[in-house]
Amino acid sequence: MSIEVLLIGGVGYTYLGDLSFGPTLVERLRTRDWPSSVAIEDVSYNPITVMDWLRDDPQRFHRAVFVTAVARGREPGSLHRSHWRPAGPSADQVQDSVAAAVTGTISLENLLIIGSHFELLPAETEVIEIEPVTSGWGEGLSAVAERRVSEVTAWLSAEIESGSESVARPASTMS
Amino acid sequence: MCFKNLPVEFDADGKPFLREDVGNPYALDGAPATNGGPTTLTRDKIEELLERNGHIEQKNFDPVTRVAGALAFHTVVDTTAKKVMDARSVATLFRGYEVIMMGRDPRDAIFITSRACGVCGGVHSTTSALAIEMACGVKPPPLGTVMRNLLLAIEYLYDNPLHLFLLAGPDYSEAIVSKTNPELFRRAEQTHAPHSNVHGYSTIADIMRDLNPLEGSLYLEALGMTRVAREAYVLIGGKYPHPQTIVPGGISATVSLSTLNEIYIRIQKFFDYGKRVAAIYDDICDFFYDADPRYRDVGRTSANLIDLGQWDDPDAYDATYENAGAWGERRWATPGVIIDGKQVTTNLQHINLGLEEFVDHSFYEDWAGDGVRHKTDPLGAPLSPYHPWNKSTRPRPGATNWREKYTWATSPRWDRQAMDAEASARLWNTAVAQKIPSNPYIEATGHSLKMLVPAGRLPEMELEWHVPDVWNAFERNRGRAYCVSYTSMVALNLWSKASELMKAGQSAVSTKFEVPKKGGQLGVGFWGAGRGYLSHHLELDSGVVTNYQIITPSTINASPRDAWDTPGKYEEAVLNTPILETGAGAYQGIDVLRAIRSFDPCMPCTTHIHSDAGVVTREINTCACGVD
Numbered sequence: 001m002s003i004e005v006l007l008i009g010g011v012g013y014t015y016l017g018d019l020s021f022g023p024t025l026v027e028r029l030r031t032r033d034w035p036s037s038v039a040i041e042d043v044s045y046n047p048i049t050v051m052d053w054l055r056d057d058p059q060r061f062h063r064a065v066f067v068t069a070v071a072r073g074r075e076p077g078s079l080h081r082s083h084w085r086p087a088g089p090s091a092d093q094v095q096d097s098v099a100a101a102v103t104g105t106i107s108l109e110n111l112l113i114i115g116s117h118f119e120l121l122p123a124e125t126e127v128i129e130i131e132p133v134t135s136g137w138g139e140g141l142s143a144v145a146e147r148r149v150s151e152v153t154a155w156l157s158a159e160i161e162s163g164s165e166s167v168a169r170p171a172s173t174m175s
Numbered sequence: 176m177c178f179k180n181l182p183v184e185f186d187a188d189g190k191p192f193l194r195e196d197v198g199n200p201y202a203l204d205g206a207p208a209t210n211g212g213p214t215t216l217t218r219d220k221i222e223e224l225l226e227r228n229g230h231i232e233q234k235n236f237d238p239v240t241r242v243a244g245a246l247a248f249h250t251v252v253d254t255t256a257k258k259v260m261d262a263r264s265v266a267t268l269f270r271g272y273e274v275i276m277m278g279r280d281p282r283d284a285i286f287i288t289s290r291a292c293g294v295c296g297g298v299h300s301t302t303s304a305l306a307i308e309m310a311c312g313v314k315p316p317p318l319g320t321v322m323r324n325l326l327l328a329i330e331y332l333y334d335n336p337l338h339l340f341l342l343a344g345p346d347y348s349e350a351i352v353s354k355t356n357p358e359l360f361r362r363a364e365q366t367h368a369p370h371s372n373v374h375g376y377s378t379i380a381d382i383m384r385d386l387n388p389l390e391g392s393l394y395l396e397a398l399g400m401t402r403v404a405r406e407a408y409v410l411i412g413g414k415y416p417h418p419q420t421i422v423p424g425g426i427s428a429t430v431s432l433s434t435l436n437e438i439y440i441r442i443q444k445f446f447d448y449g450k451r452v453a454a455i456y457d458d459i460c461d462f463f464y465d466a467d468p469r470y471r472d473v474g475r476t477s478a479n480l481i482d483l484g485q486w487d488d489p490d491a492y493d494a495t496y497e498n499a500g501a502w503g504e505r506r507w508a509t510p511g512v513i514i515d516g517k518q519v520t521t522n523l524q525h526i527n528l529g530l531e532e533f534v535d536h537s538f539y540e541d542w543a544g545d546g547v548r549h550k551t552d553p554l555g556a557p558l559s560p561y562h563p564w565n566k567s568t569r570p571r572p573g574a575t576n577w578r579e580k581y582t583w584a585t586s587p588r589w590d591r592q593a594m595d596a597e598a599s600a601r602l603w604n605t606a607v608a609q610k611i612p613s614n615p616y617i618e619a620t621g622h623s624l625k626m627l628v629p630a631g632r633l634p635e636m637e638l639e640w641h642v643p644d645v646w647n648a649f650e651r652n653r654g655r656a657y658c659v660s661y662t663s664m665v666a667l668n669l670w671s672k673a674s675e676l677m678k679a680g681q682s683a684v685s686t687k688f689e690v691p692k693k694g695g696q697l698g699v700g701f702w703g704a705g706r707g708y709l710s711h712h713l714e715l716d717s718g719v720v721t722n723y724q725i726i727t728p729s730t731i732n733a734s735p736r737d738a739w740d741t742p743g744k745y746e747e748a749v750l751n752t753p754i755l756e757t758g759a760g761a762y763q764g765i766d767v768l769r770a771i772r773s774f775d776p777c778m779p780c781t782t783h784i785h786s787d788a789g790v791v792t793r794e795i796n797t798c799a800c801g802v803d
Contacts, residue, residue, distance in 0.1 A: 046293075046416075048398060048401065048402075049402070049405065049415075052402050091388070091389060094389055095241070095345070095388045095389055096240055096241075098341060098388075098389070098398075099240070099241045099242075099243075099341060099342055102294070102337050102341055102398075102401060103242075103243035103293055103294050103337075103342075103777070104243065104292065104293010104294050104416060105293065106293075117389065
């Protein structure tokens with residue numbers, strides 16, 4: 001009997017300050033033991049390849065939480081959590097996302113747009129974003145982002161341990 | 176005599192020398208002889224016409240979509256005469272891999288320069304490995320060379336279909352053609368597809384429907400084929416697009432017969448696919464020509480093409496500059512320069528001597544006034560102050576000014592002429608040189624390249640790519656389409672060679688070496704991306720990099736005007752393009768876009784983005800693109 005699996009996916013760049021938030025979180029999460037109903041993946045690569053991976057077993061994940069850093073002019077270091085609700089990107093937007101993906105762009109937004117278009121994302125998909133404090137070369141996150149890694153780790157752990165995988169919560173901001 | 180502008184001649188033994196009767200041999204005064212090219216108006220004249228005539232309008236494409244990275248294009252169009260009057264190619268982002276490499280251990284280059292591109296990281300890794308091998312005097316064992324060749328063939332099998340169906344293909348789809356030229360689509364519905372027995376489509380309109388983005392089966396199939404290529408690639412490279420196993424001296428992967436079998440299973444999927452891709456593009460190109468001969472002018476440029484060749488013969492390649500002319504001509508794709516449709520050299524040393532890079536219209540400072548570091552190459556042949564081994568990368572950001580500086584791309588030239596760097600350049604040079612190693616699958620006839628592709632579901636077929644009589648957007652795409660079969664047949668030859676070596680017990684894949692800690696060394700990697708020409712020039716001093724220069728195909732094609740105001744190839748192609756769009760809706764610029772996209776632009780490679788303030792991202796990009 002197959003079990004329902006939660007996918008926690010980090011998206012980002014390594015060695016680029018807080019833009020490495022997603023992959024860094026994945027690295028930290030992988031140092032802990034998780035139940036078999038949880039898959040921790042670094043999906044920081046061509047979104048078409050991510051789609052190929054999801055297509056191999058389209059029913060595997062019942063839910064996904066993607067974690068990344070995106071500069072949107074919000075308070076630096078703030079965390080933002082929301083459901084991914086595809087707002088029906090236009091065909092041109094999807095096409096642009098595919099073109100960007102196959103030519104090397106790594107972007108959660110592209111991954112979500114392409115995944116939605118090809119209907120490969122789990123029905124319940126959440127996004128956790130941090131507003132980056134730093135985006136320069138080098139190892140390590142900013143002190144604020146480091147704290148956020150711990151917070152997100154604790155939050156995901158608590159949720160998984162309690163078995164409460166309800167995602168029916170409103171978009172929230174943790175500043 | 177391969178040079179007509181540079182004052183370099185050859186003695187009786189074929190050794191290049193600088194003519195003594197020229198006072199300042201590399202002076203920039205006096206326009207070089209070029210073979211045609213469009214007539215260009217001065218910017219002052221253009222401004223005057225814009226002011227006086229309402230039908231002369233600026234049409235800007237910013238960004239040009241469906242290309243890799245950030246490219247903008249400025250045109251001035253006479254909407255009455257349906258003619259482009261001015262064209263400017265603008266690389267809008269700056270990156271400085273050349274700057275990043277300074278002072279580093281050369282071995283870092285294989286990993287750092289790979290990040291110049293999110294598509295063709297492996298070719299940058301390989302080209303840097305070749306440059307390091309030359310500088311450090313290390314020759315890979317035969318299987319190391321063959322497996323590296325195979326990896327790069329697979330990379331092309333990813334790259335070319337991607338461009339043909341995901342980036343350029345939509346320009347010829349029902350979705351676009353029915354909007355921009357409805358009469359053409361009506362004609363397509365009535366036109367039988369001549370190669371229907373190969374690709375299975377009855378009419379040209381059927382092909383166009385399946386070229387539709389996101390839904391057309393050709394679009395979706397190409398997405399699937401990128402997966403096949405990636406799967407084959409990681410069997411050698413470990414990961415894609417930035418391989419972990421390319422190293423100076425060979426590769427660092429373990430190769431077994433099982434690895435080879437896994438690779439073969441994937442390569443053979445391209446046999447039938449390549450037959451169909453060539454048939455589809457043959458039919459599309461010929462349909463447009465028949466419908467309106469003016470399509471022969473879309474993206475038309477003078478036939479000046481440059482390529483450095485790829486896929487070394489393991490028995491010939493010794494990593495030395497001294498023997499580059501000889502081992503280059505033993506490659507599976509012959510290096511060469513085509514000027515006005517005629518091949519003028521296949522010698523890598525001679526190609527190297529003709530290279531110069533200018534920054535008159537680019538956001539960089541000239542360096543030539545600082546003295547020439549290398550007046551000659553390692554064989555004593557003359558080098559220009561503008562040669563990559565003499566270049567310094569000095570960014571100087573500024574406002575865009577069409578009269579002065581307007582792009583982060585530079586102007587590479589060969590013998591002071593604008594060149595086209597193309598996947599098709601490897602077909603063309605190989606076809607006319609007739610130096611390809613003897614093999615069962617590919618034959619160079621002097622005017623064409625024949626490919627005998629084994630049976631799959633389709634029967635065995637002989638494909639023949641002919642040297643075109645016009646060089647334009649359609650022929651660039653047609654050539655790239657034939658490259659799928661060409662590359663897969665090269666891959667099949669390489670696979671056979673690798674199997675032979677394994678069976679003979681020659682399983683070593685790398686040679687140990689030390690980076691010299693004393694003195695200075697020069698190296699150059701001569702290779703090509705899927706889309707064409709790629710060179711890395713480096714200089715070492717006391718074991719560290721003191722100069723690193725990358726010239727990519729898109730640096731060459733996207734170049735701005737040079738010191739003599741000669742347009743780069745995107746610019747020339749657009750200046751020659753007639754506006755044939757007839758649709759009733761808003762101007763789409765489809766003819767201009769077909770011209771530009773036919774080059775398979777890759778702007779991350781072109782401009783090597785980096786910012787001292789840190790690497791910033793354009794939305795987030797593997798190329799570590801940053802905005803200055």
